[in-house]
Amino acid sequence: xxxxxxxxxxxxxxxxxxxxxxxxxxxxxxxxxxxxxxxxxxxxxxxxxxxxxxxxxxxxxxxxxxxxxxxxxxxxxxxxxxxxxxxxxxxxxxxxxxxxxxxxxxxxxxxxxxxxxxxxxxxxxxxxxxxxxxxxxxxxxxxxxxxxxxxxxxxxxxxxxxxxxxxxxxxxxxxxxxxxxxxxxxxxxxxxxxxxxxxxxxxxxxxxxxxxxxxxxxxxxxxxxxxxxxxxxxxxxxxxxxxxxxxxxxxxxxxxxxxxxxxxxxxxxxxxxxxxxxxxxxxxxxxxxxxxxxxxxxxxxxxxxxxxxxxxxxxxxxxxxxxxxxxxxxxxxxxxxxxxxxxxxxxxxxxxxxxxxxxxxxxxxxxxxxxxxxxxxxxxxxxxxxxxxxxxxxxxxxxxxxxxxxxxxxxxxxxxxxxxxxxxxxxxxxxxxxxxxxxxxxxxxxxxxxxxxxxxxxxxxxxxxxxxxxxxxxxxxxxxxxxxxxxxxxxxxxxxxxxxxxxxxxxxxxxxxxxxxxxxxxxxxxxxxxxxxxxxxxxxxxxxxxxxxxxxxxxxxxxxxxxxxxxxxxxxxxxxxxxxxxxxxxxxxxxxxxxxxxxxxxxxxxxxxxxxxxxxxxxx
Ligand code: GLC
Numbered sequence: 001x002x003x004x005x006x007x008x009x010x011x012x013x014x015x016x017x018x019x020x021x022x023x024x025x026x027x028x029x030x031x032x033x034x035x036x037x038x039x040x041x042x043x044x045x046x047x048x049x050x051x052x053x054x055x056x057x058x059x060x061x062x063x064x065x066x067x068x069x070x071x072x073x074x075x076x077x078x079x080x081x082x083x084x085x086x087x088x089x090x091x092x093x094x095x096x097x098x099x100x101x102x103x104x105x106x107x108x109x110x111x112x113x114x115x116x117x118x119x120x121x122x123x124x125x126x127x128x129x130x131x132x133x134x135x136x137x138x139x140x141x142x143x144x145x146x147x148x149x150x151x152x153x154x155x156x157x158x159x160x161x162x163x164x165x166x167x168x169x170x171x172x173x174x175x176x177x178x179x180x181x182x183x184x185x186x187x188x189x190x191x192x193x194x195x196x197x198x199x200x201x202x203x204x205x206x207x208x209x210x211x212x213x214x215x216x217x218x219x220x221x222x223x224x225x226x227x228x229x230x231x232x233x234x235x236x237x238x239x240x241x242x243x244x245x246x247x248x249x250x251x252x253x254x255x256x257x258x259x260x261x262x263x264x265x266x267x268x269x270x271x272x273x274x275x276x277x278x279x280x281x282x283x284x285x286x287x288x289x290x291x292x293x294x295x296x297x298x299x300x301x302x303x304x305x306x307x308x309x310x311x312x313x314x315x316x317x318x319x320x321x322x323x324x325x326x327x328x329x330x331x332x333x334x335x336x337x338x339x340x341x342x343x344x345x346x347x348x349x350x351x352x353x354x355x356x357x358x359x360x361x362x363x364x365x366x367x368x369x370x371x372x373x374x375x376x377x378x379x380x381x382x383x384x385x386x387x388x389x390x391x392x393x394x395x396x397x398x399x400x401x402x403x404x405x406x407x408x409x410x411x412x413x414x415x416x417x418x419x420x421x422x423x424x425x426x427x428x429x430x431x432x433x434x435x436x437x438x439x440x441x442x443x444x445x446x447x448x449x450x451x452x453x454x455x456x457x458x459x460x461x462x463x464x465x466x467x468x469x470x471x472x473x474x475x476x477x478x479x480x481x482x483x484x485x486x487x488x489x490x491x492x493x494x495x496x497x498x499x500x501x502x503x504x505x506x507x508x509x510x511x512x513x514x515x516x517x518x519x520x521x522x523x524x525x526x527x528x529x530x531x532x533x534x535x536x537x538x539x540x541x542x543x544x545x546x547x548x549x550x551x552x553x554x555x556x557x558x559x560x561x562x563x564x565x566x567x568x569x570x571x572x573x574x575x576x577x578x579x580x581x582x583x584x585x586x587x588x589x590x591x592x593x594x595x596x597x598x599x600x601x602x603x604x605x606x607x608x609x610x611x612x613x614x615x616x617x618x619x620x
Contacts, residue, residue, distance in 0.1 A: 049375065056114075087132070147565070172276070216273075224274050270300075445463070448506070451546055478579050514546060
């Protein structure tokens with residue numbers, strides 16, 4: 001009896017111990033996953049802030065494009081806090097990793113000549129890899145990642161992107177774009193994960209975690225920028241600047257709708273500890289986001305508790321009152337903007353803001369709040385650690401463009417493809433087919449495959465963009481040595497082949513240049529499909545596009561149809577699915593319209609009757 005009681009006591013004690021350790025693990029794990037609060041750096045920040053002159057404070061709030069610098073010496077002479085490279089702002093020596101790293105180090109070195117030696121934050125649009133650099137892994141754009149529904153994969157994608165950025169020294173990504181596009185005629189649809197706020201919230205959070213890692217002080221982490229706050233994807237057609245299209249237009253919804261559809265990505269990004277947020281060029285009910293105290297201060301900073309800093313979009317402040325730059329600056333900074341992306345007019349920005357402070361139109365408390373927020377991020381990144389060099393750590397370069405990094409992109413391609421039709425089990429293809437005829441303008445075109453924001457701001461059609469595997473090359477890599485693979489852009493020569501694969505869709509574009517009034521396929525694509533159909537062979541159509549397109553009779557003419565979006569450099573991932581080495585798992589993250597007359601169509605549309613709904617995707 002005595003032994004039984006003792007045994008019971010031992011069992012209970014060990015169970016209690018196990019429970020405690022599990023609970024301890026949960027608490028520490030939760031604590032570990034929650035990044036350190038940026039405001040926890042305020043004691044150190046206050047010490048630096050107390051030493052700063054007004055010129056030094058305003059310098060921290062100023063971000064020129066490096067290509068706009070009148071003199072590199074402006075970095076130290078104006079105490080600049082940050083530089084960016086916009087989409088076409090490259091080193092004079094070209095887009096190699098070496099040239100970028102030398103450019104970054106050159107500017108960073110100059111901060112050592114300033115009294116306080118506060119290092120620069122250098123920002124780029126790494127929106128699908130470190131996409132300005134030759135040899136960088138170019139990932140599928142966000143619309144494709146949205147179809148994976150895989151937060152872990154998205155986190156891995158941004159982790160690799162961050163490593164390839166830090167290989168060049170650059171430590172600030174203007175991403176993730178947590179837009180929730182409601183009208184796919186918008187040229188920035190592909191920068192969004194989905195029209196569904198819940199998908200955006202989940203994948204946006206994962207992206208922030210991937211970019212920023214467990215701690216911003218990690219040498220492989222970069223600070224992220226959730227953008228474009230808020231409602232950039234909800235503008236009304238025809239309200240864009242210049243009166244056409246959607247980009248930078250006006251989002252006409254009540255606050256409840258704005259919160260329901262356009263804010264979820266910011267709620268999760270703030271929870272994930274995002275270091276910066278970029279207000280949108282667009283307006284909310286006629287008020288520029290960059291001028292809205294309701295949006296920038298009351299909702300984002302006070303209600304949601306955002307502790308990082310707001311970076312304006314490229315010259316967005318100028319648009320507040322195009323006739324009065326000084327007034328625009330006063331309105332935006334007082335509304336809550338903390339750093340201005342000012343490109344060419346940075347001397348005027350600095351002079352105007354200094355005057356506004358001296359005239360009492362911008363209170364010093366607002367300046368101190370902005371600089372506090374900027375310095376919080378710099379302390380969190382370890383940039384202020386005296387013993388730590390802000391120069392690039394070139395030992396990281398060994399993984400730049402590595403096979404391991406490319407494998408992550410290839411997996412993202414596999415999981416992003418959406419199978420929309422597969423009659424008579426046309427797919428998967430056999431690797432032992434006698435002949436596969438490949439056609440279409442995007443079959444052998446790495447530029448079309450990557451889309452905008454690739455080497456050039458607008459991207460670039462053709463092989464000129466950067467290294468990578470086209471879909472044609474991927475098919476050739478996949479088949480057996482006895483299989484013949486032939487190719488013609490226009491679809492000629494297909495007769496007699498076992499099967500035809502035609503790759504069609506969109507040429508690269510970015511931002512407003514991608515706004516369209518209608519989304520029909522181009523004549524060259526329709527002609528290629530027709531030529532392939534006329535050959536009387538099974539036909540697989542692959543769409544390379546930044547959004548769903550109006551397919552017309554192309555759907556009927558195709559035995560199988562695969563939406564491949566903008567897959568980037570790792571086209572082998574498309575072949576993996578074509579030949580069944582990987583089964584399609586992708587699900588649409590945007591509604592697919594039947595006709596142009598349905599546009600805009602999304603899940604909130606009354607009588608929602610698209611050709612394919614959000615969530616659609618066939619499997620083998
Ligand atoms: C662009 C875009 C924004 C980008 C910024 C810097 O105009 O709106 O997404 O981060 O300028 O290139």
